[in-house]
Amino acid sequence: xxxxxxxxxxxxxxxxxxxxxxxxxxxxxxxxxxxxxxxxxxxxxxxxxxxxxxxxxxxxxxxxxxxxxxxxxxxxxxxxxxxxxxxxxxxxxxxxxxxxxxxxxxxxxxxxxxxxxxxxxxxxxxxxxxxxxxxxxxxxxxxxxxxxxxxxxxxxxxxxxxxxxxxxxxxxxxxxxxxxxxxxxxxxxxxxxxxxxxxxxxxxxxxxxxxxxxxxxxxxxxxxxxxxxxxxxxxxxxxxxxxxxxxxxxxxxxxxxxxxxxxxxxxxxxxxxxxxxxxxxxxxxxxxxxxxxxxxxxxxxxxxxxxxxxxxxxxxxxxxxxxxxxxxxxxxxxxxxxxxxxxxxxxxxxxxxxxxxxxxxxxxxxxxxxxxxxxxxxxxxxxxxxxxxxxxxxxxxxxxxxxxxxxxxxxxxxxxxxxxxxxxxxxxxxxxxxxxxxxxxxxxxxxxxxxxxxxxxxxxxxxxxxxxxxxxxxxxxxxxxxxxxxx
Numbered sequence: 001x002x003x004x005x006x007x008x009x010x011x012x013x014x015x016x017x018x019x020x021x022x023x024x025x026x027x028x029x030x031x032x033x034x035x036x037x038x039x040x041x042x043x044x045x046x047x048x049x050x051x052x053x054x055x056x057x058x059x060x061x062x063x064x065x066x067x068x069x070x071x072x073x074x075x076x077x078x079x080x081x082x083x084x085x086x087x088x089x090x091x092x093x094x095x096x097x098x099x100x101x102x103x104x105x106x107x108x109x110x111x112x113x114x115x116x117x118x119x120x121x122x123x124x125x126x127x128x129x130x131x132x133x134x135x136x137x138x139x140x141x142x143x144x145x146x147x148x149x150x151x152x153x154x155x156x157x158x159x160x161x162x163x164x165x166x167x168x169x170x171x172x173x174x175x176x177x178x179x180x181x182x183x184x185x186x187x188x189x190x191x192x193x194x195x196x197x198x199x200x201x202x203x204x205x206x207x208x209x210x211x212x213x214x215x216x217x218x219x220x221x222x223x224x225x226x227x228x229x230x231x232x233x234x235x236x237x238x239x240x241x242x243x244x245x246x247x248x249x250x251x252x253x254x255x256x257x258x259x260x261x262x263x264x265x266x267x268x269x270x271x272x273x274x275x276x277x278x279x280x281x282x283x284x285x286x287x288x289x290x291x292x293x294x295x296x297x298x299x300x301x302x303x304x305x306x307x308x309x310x311x312x313x314x315x316x317x318x319x320x321x322x323x324x325x326x327x328x329x330x331x332x333x334x335x336x337x338x339x340x341x342x343x344x345x346x347x348x349x350x351x352x353x354x355x356x357x358x359x360x361x362x363x364x365x366x367x368x369x370x371x372x373x374x375x376x377x378x379x380x381x382x383x384x385x386x387x388x389x390x391x392x393x394x395x396x397x398x399x400x401x402x403x404x405x406x407x408x409x410x411x412x413x414x415x416x417x418x419x420x421x422x423x424x425x426x427x428x429x430x431x432x433x434x435x436x437x438x439x440x441x442x443x444x445x446x447x448x449x450x451x452x453x454x455x456x457x458x459x460x461x462x463x464x465x466x467x468x469x470x471x472x473x474x475x476x477x478x479x480x481x482x483x484x485x486x487x
Contacts, residue, residue, distance in 0.1 A: 015057045019043045024259060025209055025291055028082030031058045033069040040064035045075035062142040063133035070181055071146065076153070078146035081207040081259070082287045089131045091409050092117055096124060096136060099405075101278040105140035106167030116405075144168060145181055147274060152189040155202055159186055161270040201264040204277065206252075208261065208286040211312030214254045216484065217284065220316045223336050224327070226343045228364030229351070239319060240357045240365050243272045247365060249357040250276070252284060261286065267356060282437045285314035293474045297481065300470060302455055306481050313484065315476055321404030321435035322397045323366045325417075328427050328434075329389050330382070345380040346372075369398040389422030396420060404435050413438075433476045442468055442475040452482040 010030055018026040022044040033040040033056045040058065041047065058064040061077050071077045088094040096104075096117045104113050113136060114121040128136050148166035151157055157165065163174035163186075178186045221232035230239035236253030248267025255262050261284060268276050281287055290312060297307045318324035326346065331339035350367040357363055367375075372394035377387035396402040402416055410432055417428035425445060432441035442465075443449070450459045453467065471478045 010057050010059055012057060015043070016052065016055075019055075020049065022046075027207070027209055027259075028080040028287075029059075029209070029289060029291075031061055031064045031077065032056075033058055033064045033067065038069055039072050040069040040077065041072040042075040042077055042080050045072055047072070047074050058133060060132055060134060060139070060142075061146060062139040065142045065145075065181075066134040066138040070183075071149070073182070076149070078149040078153075079205065079207055081209050082289065090127065092119065093127050093131050095405075095408065096128075097139065098278075098282075100136060100140050100143060102275045103167050105136060106144065106274075107169060110136055140167075141177070145177055147277075148174065148178075148186070149189065150204065151273075152186055154204055157202070157270065159190075162186065165270040165273040167274055201251075201266040202268075202273070204263045204265070205255070205258075206261040206263050206277075206281060206284070206286050208259055208284075209288070209290060210259050211290060212259070212286075212314065213310060213312035214261070216310065216312075217314055217316055220480075224340055226327075226340065226347055226364075226366070228344075228362055229347055229366050231361055238360055238362065240354045240362050241268075241276075241319060242365060242368075243268050243276060247354055247356060249354075249360060249362060250280065251360070252280065279319065283317035283319055285317060285437065288314055293477050296471060296474050297478060302453070303471075303478065303481065306485050310481065310484055313477065313480060315437055315439065315480065316434060317437040318434045320366065321431070322369050322394070324435040325393055325397070325402075325431050326366075326372070326390055328430050329386055329393065329422065332386065332422075332427060342380065342382055346375075346377070346382075349380060350375050369394040373398055385422055389420065392420050393423070408436075410436075410438050410441060414441075433479065438476060440473045440475050442479060444468065446479070448486050449479060449482050452486050 015026075015030050015032075017023075018030075019032055024044055026043045028042070030043060031040045032043060032045070034050045035054045035056065036050065040061065056067070058067065061071065061080070065071070088097055096113060099113060099116060104116065110124070111121050114124045117124065125135050128134060128139070132139065134142075144166045148162050148168070151162045151165060152159070160171055163171050166174070168174040168177070175185055178184065215234055218232050218234055218237060221230070221237050225232050230237070236251055238249065238251035240247065240249050242248070246267060246269065248265065250266070251264045253262050263277065263280055265273065265276060294307045294311055297303045327339060327343050330342045347364050347366055350371050352365045352367070354363050354365045373391060375391065377390055378384055382390070393402065413432055413436065414425065414428040417423045417431060418425060426443040429441045429443040432438045444465045445461050447458070450461065450464050453459055453464055459467070468475050468478065
């Protein structure tokens with residue numbers, strides 16, 4: 001086994017203590033590889049504790065797999081929360097990782113991924129080795145393997161569809177990967193259970209690291225939910241979606257007694273399942289490392305009490321970037337309730353009906369960019385200036401001039417949006433926080449932020465920016481923490 005890919009950024013003393021206590025807060029933060037067995041495990045693995053001299057710690061499952069270790073069958077690394085994203089030291093590697101999570105290397109070469117993030121293939125490999133201890137291909141292979149294992153264990157999808165959903169080019173490659181990693185064929189991991197009906201949703205478990213304040217996240221979504229398109233309350237969230245031109249719906253609910261959410265997906269074809277799961281994981285921020293975030297925010301004397309009061313906060317992401325942008329423009333200088341009313345009118349007049357989701361209390365889909373390019377939005381009570389902004393934004397999205405590629409840098413994304421009429425830094429950073437789930441987006445001009453951060457004194461935008469330097473790279477979490485404190 002090769003120990004050279006174990007990352008020096010891991011503190012062996014912290015890892016050892018977390019492993020010995022089986023601390024769930026570190027689940028997915030690191031993996032324990034055992035030289036004598038050739039297996040890597042989660043820190044909470046119930047197997048007998050190996051001797052410290054036989055252990056190597058890795059920051060990701062991909063790094064452990066690249067070093068020659070196999071995934072444990074008892075603790076199931078595929079059931080761990082998180083991804084290698086929180087170990088990426090650069091925005092470039094983080095962007096490449098998100099593209100990999102969306103299947104960028106499933107059927108395209110590494111050179112195409114490198115081109116997407118604007119670097120050479122060799123340089124990208126070097127960055128991955130330095131920051132993650134694994135190559136891009138190692139990360140992609142581990143993602144496919146663990147996602148396929150989860151589908152085999154948790155669903156009744158046919159094995160051929162599991163291979164397709166996980167991104168394998170052929171059933172032969174799928175079988176070979178499992179034989180190499182587990183010494184068994186994929187079919188042997190099937191649990192005896194009855195097949196589900198074709199019209200029933202697929203259910204998957206989305207684990208997270210505690211604490212997780214689902215109630216706060218659901219309340220945020222509930223206040224902004226567009227009738228017919230989405231619904232949220234303390235019991236969960238559901239919405240209509242369009243994937244590869246096909247309508248469907250999804251729901252997300254907490255699982256009692258488990259550090260995980262239940263994702264139900266209906267109407268999504270197997271090959272699109274991986275990207276859909278990646279988008280929902282980002283939308284509900286299940287891969288966040290609350291220890292790392294609160295360690296930074298808790299170092300600020302004013303933020304520490306807030307971080308202690310709401311330790312499980314997450315960034316409320318968005319399913320669709322275009323939709324979120326329209327809603328952000330509608331919300332400029334008006335109340336949340338008023339913006340929601342205007343968005344509902346847009347859906348009613350320009351969205352499509354969705355009969356398949358009517359049974360779960362929905363029944364409408366948000367309009368596409370093409371629908372709003374020439375839409376007479378002023379007739380809905382939207383001001384002339386905002387209507388023009390939405391049409392310009394829709395045209396830019398339809399033409400591909402504005403995209404929501406997670407590999408694009410924050411500054412570049414903000415600049416592209418601010419080049420459109422009627423979109424300034426506040427709106428651009430708000431869209432980045434939610435549509436890109438960018439952890440460091442920061443609308444410094446926000447009045448509530450300047451008031452709350454000043455603890456009785458309204459800070460200037462410049463003063464807030466200077467103070468917020470200490471909150472990097474988690475400034476977006478600070479935004480929602482301060483907004484929450486103002487409610």
